[in-house]
Each structure stands twice: as C-alpha cells, then as structure tokens.
Amino acid sequence: MKKWIPTVTAEIQTQVRSLVEDNFLFREDRNSLTDTESLIDAGLIDSTGILELVALLEERFNIEVADADLVPGNFDSIDRIVAYVARVLATAPSAG
C-alpha cells in the first residue's frame, strides 16, 4: 500500500508527536512533553527505545536513518526529530 508522506513541517510535527506520545510517553509517570524537552533527560528513551523509535520513523516516513545520524542533535526532542525528518525527506525524496 502506498503511504502518504507528509512534506509540510506542521504535518511532520503532528505525526512525530503522535508517534512519540503513542509509543514512549506512557513509559514515564508524566502526561505531557514539550517540543523542546530532552527525551533522554525525561527518561523516555533508553538504548532499546531509540532503535524502536528509529524503526518507527523509518516505517512511518519511508526514510532510512544512517548510523551517523543517530545523535542527540537529531533525536533528543520532538523539535529535533521533526527537523531531521524534514531534512531527510527534502534531500532524498522517496520514490514512494
């Protein structure tokens, strides 16, 4: 099935937030997360969690995350993930 890949940052933002909230937010005794908050400091993501997150992002956005991209600058907050996904989608548009 062909997936709809969002290109507008606002859409990416919505999808990333729901993906993080659905899969990770319930893992901590808290109910909300700001866009800039560190996922690590908040205790939301551990070393297996990050690989789960990457797999989910790869599937949802049809992208491939390179090892070298796996750094806090790209993944440690919702804003950073959104910027990263937007960048990857812009530079390597998926064939679908």
Place this chain on the structure above:
Amino acid sequence: MRVEHFLRNSVRTFRHKVALVAGETRLTFGDLDGASDRLAAVLADRGVARGDRVVVFMDNCWEAVVAIFAVMKAGAVLCPINPTTKAHKLAWLMDHCRASAMILQDRLAASAKAALAQTRRVKLTIVAGEVGPPGFEDGIRFDDAIAGSTARPPEALAGIDLDLAMLIYTSGSTGLPKGVMITHQNAAASAASVISYLHNTSDDVILNALPISFSYGLYQVLMAAKVGATLVLEKSFVFPQTIFEKMVAERATGIPIVPSIASTILQMKSLRSGAFPHLRYITNAGSALPPSHAERLQALFPEASIYSMYGMTECHRGTWLPPEQLLARPGSVGIAIPNTETCVVDDKGSEVAPGVVGELVIRGAHVMKGYWEDPAATDCGLRPGPYAWEKVLYTGDLFRRDEEGYLYFVARKDDVIKTGAVKVSPKEVENAIYALPGIVEVAVIGVPDPFLGMAIKAVVVVGPNAHLTPRDVIDHCVRNLEDFMVPKFVEFRDGLPKTESGKIRHRQVASEISETQA
C-alpha cells in the same frame, strides 16, 4: 585500604591529570579531590556521622562522582539508588537503611520530594543542578556545598577499611529488595583483582555508559581512581554514534558493556573494523555474551581483548575469561578472578564433577558481609565454607564447568529473572500489578529475548468488568516500578494453572509459553 584513598593516593601523582570527563565538564584529580573534600566537610558539619547511610540519587553526572568520594571521606556509607526509582520505593529504601542524608539531582526532585514526604529520617538534602533546593527543608545547593574553602575533613574521622563502604540494593526472590553490605576491604579486594587481569594503568581512558547506581558501573569509577586512569562518563548508550565519537575523541582504551549494548553495536551498519585504534579492551558482564556476539565483536574490534565476565552485587566480580579463550570456549564466563576461588556444588555443598550442574559458590576477600538487617537472607547467601572459621557466598546461580575448570552459566536457582544486566524479582512486579484495580491473578515470568537475554512478561487474568488493556498494565508498571522491571510483554488469559493449595504454577506458565513460541 579505604576506597577514598584510591583518590587521595592518585592525587599525589596525578594532581593535574584529567580524572573525569562528563559532558562538557573535565575535572582533574586535584579538582575531584578538592570538591569531594568540601562536600565531605559539609556532610560532617551537618551531622552526617561515621557509618551513617547517605543516598545518592543521580544519573551518570560529574556531581555523582564527587558525591561517591565525599560520602566515603565523611566516613559514611554510600547508598546509590537507580534514578528511575519511583517515590514510594525510594521512601521504602530510605526507611530501610535509615538514610540520614540524600544527594540528588534537580531533574529527580519530584520523586525525591514525594519520597521525603513519606519518610522523616533524612536531615539533609543536597541538590545538584540549575534549579537548586527550593522546596527541600534544610536543602543545600550542590554548587554551594563545594564552593567554599572549608578545610578537608580529618582522615581519622573516616574510619578503617573494615567499615562499610557501600550498601547497594538488589532484587530478592521475596519481592523485597536486599541491601548488599560491602566494606572498604571488599571493594579494594575486588577492584585490585579486576585491575590485575585488565592490566589497568594510569594510561587508560575508560568510557563508562553503564549506570553508576549499579555495581558494574560504580566500580569503573573506583578502579579509574585507583590506577589514576581517566574516566569518561556517559549517561547511557542511547546514541551509539555519540559514544563512538567520544571514544575516538578521548582515545578510549577500555569500555565496559553488557550484552544489550553488544547487540546495539552489532546493529550499526556503518561501523568498520579498526575504527577505534586506541581501544585495548572490552569487558562484558551482566549476563554471558552470546557466542555469535563474541565472534562478531572480536571481528569488529580485532585489536581489543574481549573479557567475558560474571558477577553479582554480593561480590562485584566473580569470574573472568582470559581473552585468548573467548572463541575457544563459547559461552564461558571463565574462571575465578585472581586471589579468589569458585566451586560448583550440589545441594549438600559437595563439589560436583565437570559437566554436572550445581550452584556456584564464591570464596574471597571480595565477598560481602551480608544483607542489611536481613539475617534470614544473609544466612541463605553466606554459608559455612571449606573451613570452619569462614563463610562463603552461595550465588543462587546454577553453573557447570568443563574439564579444564572453565565455568558456564546455566540458570538461576530461584525464580528471580535476569534481564539485561540486572535481577528482577517476579514477586515485586506481581505485587505492583496486583495494586491495579481489576486484576485477579498475575504471573510474571522471563521469556527469551534477543536483546536482554530474558525479557519480563506478565500473564494476567482480569475481572469480568475490568476494561484493561495490556498497555494499561504496562502504564501502571511504569508509574510504580524502576524502568528495568517494567514488563515488555503482557498477555491476558482466562485463568492460570495452580497447585492444589492454590499457588500459581509459574514454571508451568513459562513452559506453556515457550512451547507455543517454539
């Protein structure tokens, strides 16, 4: 030797050498010694006496390292607590050890405050971080505590090496945690033994991403201080690429890992053999390295010696496999560490033949003094040894040895689950789940997991009107248990197999599950 002398001795030779790198912070041995002196003086000044327990509730940050040495310099007992511990358990632990002070980081203030509200014993809190101590009665900011020019605490105040250095809590089969009592002598014996086979020197740069609230990570701090090595402290292995970059930048010579970290490393697609020319050794503990991991790791790090080890909080380190044996004896965790002995015994305490499964028993100066105020558990763990005047450590772990005496872990003797590098009491998880309204019965078991060795699974029976989902159960556990205790899987059933007296048959539940997965 007392543990704080690891640091005091190294300062004499290496005062201006970097002792600790944590994020952007770099501390020399002189810095670390000075800061821990001042913090020790504050502890003593505020009434922390010799033998008092001081809880350190922090993640891997530089302040935690200062706190570790400060507590010992003050003659107090270090009680490190995992930062994912929730308030009610934290309160229980502080009550159990009757902690007189707590050193924490502001990120954890909410849990700490809630715990302090439930326990009245703590007379002093020291809070590290930007926010500081508002809301803590008698709270002091960490930065203020180490800023002064207070004279260093007199060494005589601290005590002798027979005193307790640490009280480290571990899961027990009853569901209540047990406080492992480690003296300075125990810690020094263990550190010296491990240093001898790793050949650690002041040239080493040890990169540690393991939590220093557990013994494996904590000893990296102690051993680095003892030999004058540099410790590079990372908060976790969440971003492997960041760790790799740090290893290259800091020229790391040694890295301690657990099997789940090995899995993460091996999943990196772009990692090439020879990327870390400075890396001299990798140690693995927590649980045995799967043979396929050992092979692939050795191929990826051809210059590094890979040490497969076994240990438990009760003695810190039990066995080590000489690296040249790694590929020849797949799955083995080796032999007793230097200046200690191990044997595999039957139920009567007699040594069994090679190939026969029995309980591993450990003898040496590294073995704990017992469990804090828990004589029943102590009598079970420490039992008469080969000589009438001594007690040896019964590990509760089943092992076999080969003809040459190399040891292989087989299973736990009780129902405690070894997941990742930690032990989890099924009872403790079950007790937490039973507190969720609508739960009728629950059995918590271990299921094989490629990442963790064993993963925690809860098999649950819910009441007719309970509208619970597996996620509700996990959610509830997250709010009440440390992260590593939260079940990875939850399965709903109509009923659970029981004995005639009505006890749930855990083994049957586990074997039914392994059959359906096979």
